[in-house]
Amino acid sequence: MKGLLAPLIILAKRAAWTLLTLWLVYTISFALMWSVPGGPFKSEKKIPEAIKRNIEAKFHFNDPVWKQYLDYMWDICHFDFRASFKLEDFTVNEVISQGFPVSASLGIFALLFALLFGTTAGVISASRRNSVIDVAFMGLATIGIAIPNFVLAGISIIVVVFWLHLLPASGWGTIQQILLPALCLSAPFAAYIARLTRAGMLEVLNLDYIRTAYAKGLLPRNVVIRHALRGALLPVVSYLGPATAGILTGSLVVERLFNIPGSGSHFIEAALGQDYTLEMGMVLVYTLLLSVMNTLVDFSYAVIDPRVKLE
C-alpha cells in the first residue's frame, strides 16, 4: 500500500502548490490591471455618462475594489472567466476553447518534430563522432539554439514560401499550413534535444554493457538503437517538461507571425488591447497548464528510471 500512497501524497502537495501559485498569479494580475491608467473602456468617441455607467455595471466596475476582487475570484473558481472586454460577441471561456485546440495541435506537431529530428541527429552524431556529419549537425544545433524563432520564421517564410513556393505563408486549416510554423517552433528544441541525445549516447556508449553487447557480436545498429538509446534518452525525457513549457510560450510569437488563431495570438492581442478578462483567463490557464505539465513529466521520469524515487 505504501508504494501507492506516496505518489498520492506528492500529488496532493503539488495540487496545493498549484492552487497557491494560481492565487498569487490572479492577485498580481488583478493588481496590475487595476493600476493601468485609462481603463479598458476608452474610445476616441466620447460616450455619455449614463451609457458609460451601464458598461461599467456590466463588468462590475462600479463596485468597491475588494468586492470586485472577491467576486471575480469566485467566478473564476467556478470556471467562469466572464465576457471578453474586446471580443464582445464571446465569453473568455469560448475564446479559450476555440484557441487551445489550435495551439495544442501546433504544439504536438512541434514537439514530435523536435523529438524526431533531435534524437535522430543526436544518435547519428554520436555514432559518427568527430566526422563531418557530426560537426555539421552540432553546428546546426548551435545555430538552432542561438537563433530566436521569430528570425527563423522570417527567413523560412522568405525561403520556403517565396523562393521555393512550397507552402502557404500563413493561416490555419490545412496540413500544409501547420508544417512551417511547427518546424520553426520546434527548431530550438530539436537542437537542444540533439545535443542532449549526443551527450547521453557518448556517455552510454563507453559503458561496460555496450562493450559486452559488441563483444557478443551484435550488429552495431542493434547495439545503438536497442541498448544504448534507451539509456541515453533519459535526459531527453526530463527535458520534455521544460520543452513543453517552451513550446507553449514560444508559440505566442510563432502564432502571431503565421497568423494562427491559437491561444498564443489571443494571449498577445489581449495584453496589447487591454482585454483584461481574456488576459486573466489566458494567464491562469497557462499557469495551470505549465504546472500540470511539470508534474506529469516528473511522474513519467520516475516511471522510466527505476533509480528515481518520488519524494
Next chain:
Amino acid sequence: MPFLRKAFPYLAIALGLASLAWAVSFGTLPKADFTFDNGNEIRTADPSKATGQPENRVINALFEGLLRSLPDEGWERKYGPGENVPMTPQGAMAESFDVSEDGRVYTFHMRKGAQWSNGDPVTAVDFAWSWRRMLHPETASEYAYQLYYLVGAEGYNTAVVQEGGLVEVELDGTRRDKLQAFPRGTIVRGKVLTITKPPEPPELAKDSKANAEAKSKAEATWKESWVYEVEVASVEPSAEDPDPKQISTGGKIVCCIDPAKAKSVDAGSLVKILHILPDFEETVGVKAESPEKLVVTLKSRTAYFDELVAFYPLYPVNRKCVEEHGSPNWTKPENLVCNGPYTMQFRRIRDRIRLVKNPKYWDEQQVQLQVIDAMAVKSETTTLNMYLNDQIDWATQLPPPMIPKLKQIMPKEFPSAPMLTVYLYRVNVTKPGLDNAKVRRALNLAIDKKNICEIITRAGEVPATSVVPPGLAGYTPPPGTQYDPKLASKLLEEAGFPSGRGLPPIEIVYNELDAHRTIAERIQQMWRENLGIGVQLRGVEWGTYLDLQNKLDYHVARAGWIADYPDPNTFLDMWTSSSQQNQTGWKNKDFDALIEKAGTEPDRKKRMELLRDAEAILIEESPILPIYWYVSKNLVKPHVKGWFLNSQDTHPLTLLRVDHENSPIGSAGP
C-alpha cells in the same frame, strides 16, 4: 510500476500518434470564391454596437438598412480605374422615401418581399424596434449619436426625465435575465408628477474643484437617488411578471432606482426600478405607422440624413433572434438572423468569418460571389505575404515602408485615391501661450506638410491646406494655408514671443506608434528651426492618450478623423462648443451659429457656403492643425472585377465578381 515501465515507450508512441491524428483531424476547409483581409478581429457583429472599418465590411455583408450606398448605374463605363466613384443612398429595405417640405419628416415605404434569413418579412416595426434598442442606455451603443438627429432620441439615450414628462418605467426584478435589456421587464407608462431630489453632492457645486470625470460620476450617482411620483397610464406586464401587484392603471407609483440612497422618503414604500426613461413611443421621432410605412421625425432639417440611414449603425436587427438568444449570443453563426446579401456560416476567432450567399436576400440575383472569407489578420506584413502568395484576393492594410515600392512595382494592382480622412493635431487652447490664436496659426504655418507627405508617409497623401478633405460634391473650401515659416515667425513675434522667447514649452502627445512618432519628431524639428520653440515628445499608450485629451491635460495631441458620412459637416460640427469630440477647449460663438444655421438651411448651395464660412473661422483660429489627407491603400488582384475606388474606401461585396479567364496575363502569381 515495472509493468508501467515496460509499457511506457509504447504508451508514449501511441499517445504521440493519437495526438497527431487528432491534430490532423482539423481537416481542410474548402476554398472560398473570394478572400480578403479584414484587418483586426471585429469586436462585434451587432450593427447597433459596432464601430470601425472591419466591422463595417462584415455588417454590410450581413445586414442592410433602409437605404444602401451604391454607385449610380453605368459607373463602370463612366469612371476610370484611378478615379473615385461617387456613391449615393439607394432603395434597399425601403423601396423609396418622401421628405416633407420642411425637411423634417421622412416617410420610408418598405420593400415588399424583403425577408429576414429565417423567412420573416422585414417591416417598419423591425426598424422602430432596432432603433429603440440602439438608443436604450443599457445597449451602450457608441454610435447612438447617429440617431440624435431624431426628435427625442438624445433624451431617451441619456435618460433625461422632467416633471410633467411622459415616461416609461421598467420595474426591478421583472426581467427574464437581469443582464439583458431585451426582452424587457414590466413597463409602466405614465406621466411624472413630481421629482424629489436629495441635496446636491458637493462635487456639483459651482466652486468645486473636482474634475469633469468626478463631476459627471457624482451627478449620475445623485440622479439614482431621485424619487419619482408617476401617474400610471398603462402597464405592460412581462412574461416573468404577468400580474404586477399594487400597480393599477389610473393609480400612482412612487419609485426610485436606488431606494437605499433616497433619504427623504420612507424607503419601504418605494418601488425599486431599473430605468426611468422618456416614453419612447410618445417622445422619440420614429414610428411604424403600418408594417409598410416608417415615419421618422427629425429635430431639424438634416441634409445628409439619407446617408446616415445607409450607414451600418442604423441597420435593423431581428427582434425574435435578439430576444430569444440575448446579447451577444444572438450574433453566433448558429443563431444569427440577418437580412443582408450574406449569412454567417462560421466564425473562428482571429482567423476568419465565412460568409455564404443568402438565398432569401431580395436582390439575390445581383450577388455574384457564393462564398467569401473575411480574414482577421493583425499584422500588415502577414497581409502582404498572403496577398503575394495568392492566399487573399484583396488586401486592405499594407506595411507603410513597403507602400512606395508596391505602388511602383505593381501599379495595376494598387488603386489609390484621396479619402475622406484627415490627420491633424489638436491644440489645447486653455494652456498659456496656446490660448493666443496667433501662436496657433504660427504653429500651423511652420509645418512643412509637403515634406511630411513626401518623406515620411510616402503613399501619395495630400498635404492639408484646410480641414475638410477634397472630393465632396458641391463644396468649395475656403482659402487654405501654405507652408510659410517667415509669416509664422512674424506672427509669433506679434503675439509677444519673438523667436519663441517667453513661450512655455510645448509637448506633443501621441499614441505610441512608429508612424506617429516619426511625424511628431519632424514637426518638433520644424518648430524648433522655424520658430525657435522647444518641443517635447510624449508617446503614450492608447488609454492614456485618450484620457489626456479627455481631461484637456495636454498641449498638442495628434488625432485622425474619418468621415461618418460624405458631407463637410462631419469634419466641422465636432468643433462646436458643445461637441463631445471637441477636446481642445476652443469655443467660438460665430462658428457655433454658422454650424447651426447650416443644419437648418434647405438650400444646398447656401448650406455649403455657410459651412465654408465656418471652416474659414476654424482655419483662422487654428484650434486644430490639419497635417494631411489620407489616400486609400489597397491591393486588388486583377481577376477581381467590380471593385472601385471611392472617397470613403468602402467596397460593396455585392458588386464584386471573380473572373480568372479575362484577367491580364502575367500579373497574377504562379
